[in-house]
Amino acid sequence: MLDLSSPIDTLIFAPLAPILGVLLFWFIQILFIESQKYLLSKIWDKHQPLCRFTNLIGILFQTICHALGYTVTRSGISTFYISVDYGRVEPKKEKKGMFEWISNAFLFIGPFFIPPGILLIPILLLTKKTFETAPDAYNTFSQGMIHFGENLFSFSKSFFEFLFTIDLLHPGHLGFLLLLIFLGMGIRPSYIAEEKRREKISMIYDLKNIKNLVLQKPLYPIILLLLSYIIFYISLILEQNWYTTVFSILGWLSITAIVALLIGHMLVLLIKTTDKIPGIWKLLPYITIIVSYITARIIFYLHPMDYSNTISLLTTICSTSLITMFLIKHKTNKFKTDTDIKGRMVEDGTGRTS
């Protein structure tokens, strides 16, 4: 039997628990997106094709989400256009009210969740696990938070186990990593551009769109909130975990997106760092990634041992970092002197160097 010791908590606050959890992770995701956009804008001049590519992925998902919005609301699609600069979707029938609001919701919120949704499918297939969810319904805010956290923990555990044991010589795993990098680069609703159009590249721009969406028709978000309360009460009466599970899936999507963005960050940082290395030396870190991994795998193939995949990955990361740092130290800063200037006698005999 359910314990309804605190009716106010159960009726008002408990349904909010997973919603707040999702909002928290979603906000972290936005912060990572903002950071990645900033990093990408820093390498725009030297790596325009890469930045355009990431723009294309971002715009592609934005446009697909917009089209999906029009399809769900049965407005139809008359124009569908995508380029590296912008995307355009126009409906066949202009629908107002709730339908228009739903279409816009798809446009502004969809790009945050559709790419990780695509990633979630291969994760489920490759990890060969069905992620566990808390089995029962809950009736207090704190219980809700615990259930939501447990669901996220079980997913994160499997996901990170898979990531740390990823076998890059397995076509499926390699394909997944490439997908993770490519989608991670494009999980964002707006695009980055040249300096003169920098006003586009801000987190505020994305949030402003969402704020307008909420304030434009405040009735609809309230209806959605009420709907979620109703689903919570039904789950509670039937003692099912549907309510938490639905929000947990959104949390999983956010975690997937954050991991994809983190890996994207590492790649962009590597690119940004290697840009400082002159000539063909800048290719050495990238060659190190491939060579060190394959070498490690060959060694572990000949001398098998536990955690060989993880150790290979660590070897690759460490050797690439070391090589990059070594090159940065020795192949940059041409004005560095062979011997230390400090402590050398100057000709006037004061012994001071300035």
Place this chain on the structure above:
Amino acid sequence: MEQEELLKNEEVEKVLSPHPLSFMKLQSLCIFLIVWGALIGWFVNFSEYKNLFVNDWITTMTWGLGLLLFGIAASLIAIQWSIFLLYLTTFVLGILLMLWQGWIENSEIFIPFYTVGVSVIGFLLVEWYRRSHKYIISNLRIIFKGGIFTKRERTLRYDKITDIDGKQGILGQIFGFGTIIPISQSGFGLGSDKTFAAAGIEVAPKKIGFLGLFGGGKEVQTPRARSYYELHGVHPYKEVRALIENLVQGSVITPYQQEQVTYQKEQVDLQKQMRDLLKKQMELKEEENEEEKN
């Protein structure tokens, strides 16, 4: 470009060649070979399904089947049967080589290396083909040069260009290259897309012996040329396009200029008439003066 090839008052504006990624259709055929070679190598040697490939012929036939199926699919999409023939040749050559050298027992090692090797050769051939293209944009004309064995050349004067078609695929938009097809007054640079539908009926020979074939076709004209006769995958696309547009514009008489020419012609005619009249008047005066003197 050699100096003696230039015309009088001709200056070279740009010398271009296709972007390294502009022949991605051909390169993707090689990419497939690499991917397929690596996949087969992994499946046969390392995957959990490697026990399925106990017989060497199973490995060979799976490899061949994959190649040929992709060849058929790519040929149908590109409407170009040479793709299928290319994969068929790769397959047949591979089998012959294995039989000749007795490597069929080591097919699990030979096939991945052979497939990747063929794709590397393919990449080199595509690169050779790409480098054989050269486009020279001068202030008077565009010169298209190319050909690996047979050298081809096309010269197009700007005043003969009636239309400029440009296209930029996804890769082109990312890397900033695109294809420009200048269409001449003679229609050079235009191709056609044809669709054809046919149906046939054959009734058993003993009964009626009738064979019917019904068909219908449609044709659409579209800008298309061989890569030697168009500015294929030129970089930077926007800049080159703007340059050509300006040069074409500079060689074409605008309606205002045409009006001015007609007006000037009328003026000249009028002046000629006036000169003739004045001449006649002078002659008449002279005649009158002579008569008065007499």
